[in-house]
Amino acid sequence: MSNQWETVIGLEVHTELKTKSKIFCACSTEFGGEPNTHVCPVCLGMPGTLPVANKKVVDFAIKAGLALNCEIKEFNKFDRKNYYYPDLPKGYQISQFDLPVCGQGHLDIEVNGQTKRIGITRIHMEDDAGKLNHEGEVIAQAESSLVDYNRAGVPLLEIVSEPDMRSPEEAAAYLEKVKAILQYTEVSDCKMQEGSLRCDANISIRPLSATKLGTRTELKNMNSFKALQKALEYEVERHIELVEDGGTVVQETRSWDESKGMTVSLRSKEEAHDYRYFPDPDLVPLVIDEKWIESIRNSLPELPDERKQRLINDYDLPKYDAEIITSSKDLADYFDHCLDHFRDAKKISNWIMGELLRLLNVNDKEVADCPVAPKELGELLHLIEKGTISGKVAKQVFEEMFASGKNAKQIVKEKGLEQISDTGELEKIIEEIIAANPDPVSDYKSGKGQAIGFLVGQVMKASKGKANPQMVKKMLSDKLG
Amino acid sequence: MALTIHGLTAHEMHDKLKNKELSATEATKSVLDRISKTESRVKAYLTLLSEEALKKAEQVDKRLAAGEDLRPLEGIPMALKDNMCTEGIKTTCASKILHNFIPPYNATVAEKLEKAGAVLVGKLNMDEFAMGSSNENSSFYPVHNPWDLERAPGGSSGGSAAAVASDGAIYTLGSDTGGSVRQPASFCGVVGLKPTYGRVSRYGLIAYASSLDQIGPVTKDVRDCAWVLGAIAGHDEKDSTSANVPVSDYSHALNKDIKGMKVGIPKEYFAEGLDEEVKAKILEAVKKLEDLGAVCEEMSLPHTEYALPAFYLLAPAEASSNLARYDGVRYGYRDKNAEDLITMYKQTRSQGFGPELKRRIMLGTYALSSGYYDAYYLKALKVRTLVKQDFDQAFERYDVIVAPTAPTVAFRLGEKADDPLSMYLSDLFTIPVNLAGLPAISIPCGLSQGMPVGLQIIGKPFDEAALLQVAYNFEQNTPHHKLKPQLEVE
Numbered sequence A: 001m002s003n004q005w006e007t008v009i010g011l012e013v014h015t016e017l018k019t020k021s022k023i024f025c026a027c028s029t030e031f032g033g034e035p036n037t038h039v040c041p042v043c044l045g046m047p048g049t050l051p052v053a054n055k056k057v058v059d060f061a062i063k064a065g066l067a068l069n070c071e072i073k074e075f076n077k078f079d080r081k082n083y084y085y086p087d088l089p090k091g092y093q094i095s096q097f098d099l100p101v102c103g104q105g106h107l108d109i110e111v112n113g114q115t116k117r118i119g120i121t122r123i124h125m126e127d128d129a130g131k132l133n134h135e136g137e138v139i140a141q142a143e144s145s146l147v148d149y150n151r152a153g154v155p156l157l158e159i160v161s162e163p164d165m166r167s168p169e170e171a172a173a174y175l176e177k178v179k180a181i182l183q184y185t186e187v188s189d190c191k192m193q194e195g196s197l198r199c200d201a202n203i204s205i206r207p208l209s210a211t212k213l214g215t216r217t218e219l220k221n222m223n224s225f226k227a228l229q230k231a232l233e234y235e236v237e238r239h240i241e242l243v244e245d246g247g248t249v250v251q252e253t254r255s256w257d258e259s260k261g262m263t264v265s266l267r268s269k270e271e272a273h274d275y276r277y278f279p280d281p282d283l284v285p286l287v288i289d290e291k292w293i294e295s296i297r298n299s300l301p302e303l304p305d306e307r308k309q310r311l312i313n314d315y316d317l318p319k320y321d322a323e324i325i326t327s328s329k330d331l332a333d334y335f336d337h338c339l340d341h342f343r344d345a346k347k348i349s350n351w352i353m354g355e356l357l358r359l360l361n362v363n364d365k366e367v368a369d370c371p372v373a374p375k376e377l378g379e380l381l382h383l384i385e386k387g388t389i390s391g392k393v394a395k396q397v398f399e400e401m402f403a404s405g406k407n408a409k410q411i412v413k414e415k416g417l418e419q420i421s422d423t424g425e426l427e428k429i430i431e432e433i434i435a436a437n438p439d440p441v442s443d444y445k446s447g448k449g450q451a452i453g454f455l456v457g458q459v460m461k462a463s464k465g466k467a468n469p470q471m472v473k474k475m476l477s478d479k480l481g
Numbered sequence B: 001m002a003l004t005i006h007g008l009t010a011h012e013m014h015d016k017l018k019n020k021e022l023s024a025t026e027a028t029k030s031v032l033d034r035i036s037k038t039e040s041r042v043k044a045y046l047t048l049l050s051e052e053a054l055k056k057a058e059q060v061d062k063r064l065a066a067g068e069d070l071r072p073l074e075g076i077p078m079a080l081k082d083n084m085c086t087e088g089i090k091t092t093c094a095s096k097i098l099h100n101f102i103p104p105y106n107a108t109v110a111e112k113l114e115k116a117g118a119v120l121v122g123k124l125n126m127d128e129f130a131m132g133s134s135n136e137n138s139s140f141y142p143v144h145n146p147w148d149l150e151r152a153p154g155g156s157s158g159g160s161a162a163a164v165a166s167d168g169a170i171y172t173l174g175s176d177t178g179g180s181v182r183q184p185a186s187f188c189g190v191v192g193l194k195p196t197y198g199r200v201s202r203y204g205l206i207a208y209a210s211s212l213d214q215i216g217p218v219t220k221d222v223r224d225c226a227w228v229l230g231a232i233a234g235h236d237e238k239d240s241t242s243a244n245v246p247v248s249d250y251s252h253a254l255n256k257d258i259k260g261m262k263v264g265i266p267k268e269y270f271a272e273g274l275d276e277e278v279k280a281k282i283l284e285a286v287k288k289l290e291d292l293g294a295v296c297e298e299m300s301l302p303h304t305e306y307a308l309p310a311f312y313l314l315a316p317a318e319a320s321s322n323l324a325r326y327d328g329v330r331y332g333y334r335d336k337n338a339e340d341l342i343t344m345y346k347q348t349r350s351q352g353f354g355p356e357l358k359r360r361i362m363l364g365t366y367a368l369s370s371g372y373y374d375a376y377y378l379k380a381l382k383v384r385t386l387v388k389q390d391f392d393q394a395f396e397r398y399d400v401i402v403a404p405t406a407p408t409v410a411f412r413l414g415e416k417a418d419d420p421l422s423m424y425l426s427d428l429f430t431i432p433v434n435l436a437g438l439p440a441i442s443i444p445c446g447l448s449q450g451m452p453v454g455l456q457i458i459g460k461p462f463d464e465a466a467l468l469q470v471a472y473n474f475e476q477n478t479p480h481h482k483l484k485p486q487l488e489v490e
């Protein structure tokens, strides 16, 4: 019955900006330092200290805003969001409430070959909190907790979408696109596993014909794209089941429990915090003039949609290939660098979309950590083109390159994987195969042309895949013809 | 009265240091000696830094012996209110919650004065987190008014004013959020200035209400006030609310007379609640200004009556957020018996903060709560704008505005302690200035019931020079600043 329901999803994406220093002090934003080494009296919120806004953070916010087609607000200000938690040194987060840096914008996503526009409500700047390390597996059983304030004061952007997504796939595609744009503009690394990209979702369902939104739940703690999609799928089912069983959805905040594969209630609407937002009197309002915006606009790099079009126009890549290759800046850069070493774009694209992404996925690696450099992939493709190795062997070589970091030539040489194009050597193997397979030989001679395929296969097998299949076929047909 | 070293003003002491009639060590010893004789009754200090002060004085003397030039405040013993952070020196805000807090950094004012060669003799008592008008809200002990030990010195910078009045420091710094420099200066018969908001860096000043707080000098006379202001004023990149406006030569302003200066006398400051004798002293002072050539005229600041209620929404609202960081997690007092986080928060804060703080935290939390924000916080902000507009309009016609600093002379310790509303009213005439972000000075203008009365002069934004000019002309033509409390010494 679920096909009579429409799903409505909006996302709040939090991303850490990769400025060198924190948003309100000069401490380093570098990830992974010893606990409490990237701290100072300001980001520790010590008495009497004052925040001073880092201009680079505003630059980055404007840049992200422009890339997401947002209106940049000339007058914006910082507000305090008050709540208590040990990882929050000041007892409030400095955020932007009613006058954020960016207003309405949008981006386009591709789902099932269809382009869809998703609205962006706003983007605002805020400071990150520290991190609690509980002494024990579960917080409830922890004897004590330690706080690391290295992350406290790292700049964050919160990008809030309109409730324009209609399926978990669209939500995932939206998040992928936001991530791509933030990476293209180099404002964030967007590493979900390091927490530099986080996402909360608002989700509701309504009858297909309805225009009014249903009661929503807010989902938190989805730490990967897979988790986002699974959590949303779970929540859609939960809503539909509830409503179809005559119940109602309760407005609440729920947390995704990855190990249980379900969402659990965190707090109800009644328990929601009253953050008592008010303008931060320690910071003067920000005025962003046209000149400032223009200077950032001029520094904008090529964005995913433009780059995709360029790949289609310049290299004749199919739209599908171009979409996948430009979905991440690193991947698109990888593709471009391969082109410096090999000129057949479609062949490069096939290898990237096939073997490269498969191995990255299997090994849970990012493109940036790919052990095979574009130059190496280019050389491998040359070896295939020159006939030194077959396509099939090449896949084996590539896996070896990926695992060992050695280059293609080295592996081919070490393992003796060169294609046998030496007629003398091939002659010997072919003789043996003809002698060992009298039936297929006579089938072929009696006019059953397809029998040659079997014989070629046998030769390939005997040569351990190294024989040049074109030559084998030609020599066989000459001999038997 | 025999001339004493601790009885000197900063500029007098400077001249003696310069002429080698006095060494910085002698000056410091004299002040430390004076403190040892008066402190048991005045209670102006929370921390004394005798050794450190003597060491610093010695360094100054060495510098001078080496033939180096003496800088204006070099070698002069002074003290800071204990809400200004001093590196390596306990900074408590007179609160149990910070009783053991030693900042690893200096407030910008402390840094500037240290570099100017000032000799820091101690940290001064105050109302807890600068919330109060009598100094009775100190978590440790109240300060006593040197003019009458039974009376309050005013607050919250009671220690700053009492120390200067009793010669326990040549000058001090206080902070003024709603009158906390001017009202105690008035009660103790000394000079106290609240600079324009943004004139002096707030970095390292432990916040009460960030949009209102401003550090200012408390001195024995107006010239000293000009010197100290010149030393602490200026833009600070660590405080984005500090103004990038050039610092005037304040001493230079003292040389000008006030002939033809236009002085506004706001009738709202002479209405109900103003003590008759205080009123008479202020009007006498106005007459004196006229004698000196100023043109004084009654005028109106119509929104004055709304300033106090607006202040008691805005300041507590900001305070409720500013004080959230005192949660027992990182520094200061923590209840060690609590077994879970929420209990630790609750116990730490209910044991660590005094009753007036709790009152203001609750007021402020309420004013910012959803559903009440518009009716309280936002409305108070609108009143603030109207109060500021009153002054803007007035300053189109007047160079300065003159009014009483406080409605009465110093009241008795304990007199208002159980009546917060009547305590709040003692800041009736000082609060509008903070809301409008203006500079204002309080200078002595005579005695009533044997207690000092303060004359308040309010100026245009960043026109501290005009205040000092009027104040200096008045001071040099009256004997009031020469009056000293007859504090018996042991």
Ligand SMILES: [Zn+2]
Residues within 6 Å of the ligand: A022, A025, A026, A027, A038, A039, A040, A041, A042, A043, A044, A153
């Ligand atoms: Zn820092």
